[in-house]
Amino acid sequence: MPTAKAEQAARTRQKVLLAAAEVFDETGYEKASVSQIVQRAGLTLGALYFHFGSKQGLAEALMNAQPTTIEPHLTSTGLQRLVDITLVWADRMKRDPVLRAGVRLATEQGSHGMNDATSFEDWRKLMRGHLDVARSSGEIRDGVDTDQLARFVVGACTGMQLYSHLATRRADLMERVCDMWDLLLPSVASPAVLQAIHVGPTRVPAR
Amino acid sequence: MPTAKAEQAARTRQKVLLAAAEVFDETGYEKASVSQIVQRAGLTLGALYFHFGSKQGLAEALMNAQPTTIEPHLTSTGLQRLVDITLVWADRMKRDPVLRAGVRLATEQGSHGMNDATSFEDWRKLMRGHLDVARSSGEIRDGVDTDQLARFVVGACTGMQLYSHLATRRADLMERVCDMWDLLLPSVASPAVLQAIHVGPTRVPAR
Missing domain, CATH: 1.10.10.60 (Homeodomain-like)
Structure with missing residues (x-):
């Protein structure tokens, strides 16, 4: 106690x-x-x-606090949880200063002499864990490497955020994250699961 | 003259x-x-x-000079050209200071008070042009939006570069770009074209 x-x-x-x-x-x-x-x-x-x-x-504390501001909001598992993490992240980026500062600091760190991939690696490991659950439930297509996919999603979300921030002050970030899953899911989700995965702002829990 | x-x-x-x-x-x-x-x-x-x-x-001049350091090296068309642009980009990032500076400045611009999406939008339009050629040649699956795909590739490349730079000083950037196409092509390339598209460092022309 x-x-x-x-x-x-x-x-x-x-x-x-x-x-x-x-x-x-x-x-x-x-x-x-x-x-x-x-x-x-x-x-x-x-x-x-x-x-x-x-x-x-x-x-450093802020860069590495990112996942703790997302995971408590979620109950889904496997591939749906990975999708949900990115949707809640896109939603929370609009107003959670801890998350926004963490992403901004991680992205711009080169300009203040830092060179720390920890926050990226933490996201990758967390996502990979959910993808391994998805794989063991038969949700992932044969031939898809879960670590490769987790790493790609982390990189893609980072870059989409930057582009969305510069182009629309993040107004279109949710839409961009949905685009990512529209483009990725047919390649990575097993056919039986593809129709069952939901992608969209309705996946974000009410506060 | x-x-x-x-x-x-x-x-x-x-x-x-x-x-x-x-x-x-x-x-x-x-x-x-x-x-x-x-x-x-x-x-x-x-x-x-x-x-x-x-x-x-x-x-600003450096951020916006990026495509001119890539396109002159290429002769392919359509979807293969889009793949080739990203592969040549991954290769040139190892040693072309104009390209490296452009990407670094575009990524870190928030830290010096700039907010300019021009370089991202230029890449998107350029890629979308090649994707529209690919669509008219029947290379793209029905239902794939070429503008959405071009925007996603620009964002994903930006974020993969940042992650690769922090984790490996860009040693794995080429591998990461190949991962992206492994994950995306089954969703976006029409079945007839999927087997014909080449992805790998051998697509980069010798200097």
């Missing part, structure tokens, strides 16, 4: 993370300042450094 | 562009300085400002 002190520390950590997400999402890594972040969180610089060590430590 | 003066101006422009590509590719937009660029080009600041107006003007 967590002590009152541990609960307080977890709340403080979360406050810093949320304030940092908002600032990074709005201004990008370079222009964000730690003093601006602690001011928004209503905390001290000490709290930020205690929990995250540095501005870069905060950025 | 271009005058000697016009030829000289074109050569100067090209020198500035190449030097800028090398510097942007190595250091990113923020850290690159115009004085470093003109020093590498062996030219004056005046030449840079005359041809490109500003550092941002240079970045």
Whole structure:
């Protein structure tokens, strides 16, 4: 059972993370300042450094927090769950600052001297796990490599997001994710499952 | 017929562009300085400002120069040409600084306050043109929207490049592009054409 002190520390950590997400999402890594972040969180610089060590430590925590903002919303399994993850992600990108900051930081990290594929690899492993469940249930066509497919979906979602952000400020991101599945599913889903998979914004659970 | 003066101006422009590509590719937009660029080009600041107006003007020219570094290498048509464009792109990303800088600048532009989808839209239109040729030759399955497919390929290539760069410094980019076609072609190529399309590094013309 967590002590009152541990609960307080977890709340403080979360406050810093949320304030940092908002600032990074709005201004990008370079222009964000730690003093601006602690001011928004209503905390001290000490709290930020205690929990995250540095501005870069905060950025890493945000990049790697992405899956935890998606998975709790879902109950489906196998291939449908993989589809649902990408649909909920497209929906949450509209308004979840932790997710938006994580994606922005991961995409632009080269410009501030970082070179960390961890968030991409975490997504790939998570997706691959669901695809392996799908394979064992006979949902995946013979010849499709689940690791290759998981890696492709991670890369494709990253690039679609970037393009959608530049072209429409992400207004068409959900539509683009649906396009991806329209194009991929006939190649990867076994014929029996293809008709049963649902793709569309109605798959996103109400908040 | 271009005058000697016009030829000289074109050569100067090209020198500035190449030097800028090398510097942007190595250091990113923020850290690159115009004085470093003109020093590498062996030219004056005046030449840079005359041809490109500003550092941002240079970045825009590089982002939008991408297709011109790929298309001259190709003679194929239709769906095979679309495949070939992506394979030559994966190969040239290893060593063409103009292409590398263009992709890096387009990807990281948010971090330096730019928001320009032009390079993405240019690629989409170019790819869509080849897909429309493929459609009129009966190479594309019924129900596949060529604009949707072109847009998806642009987004997917962008994201695969970013992931490959972070995970392997682009050592596996060619393999990732081949994965994409393995996954997409069964859905988009008409059955008669599917067996005839070649995917692999052997499609890249020798220099």
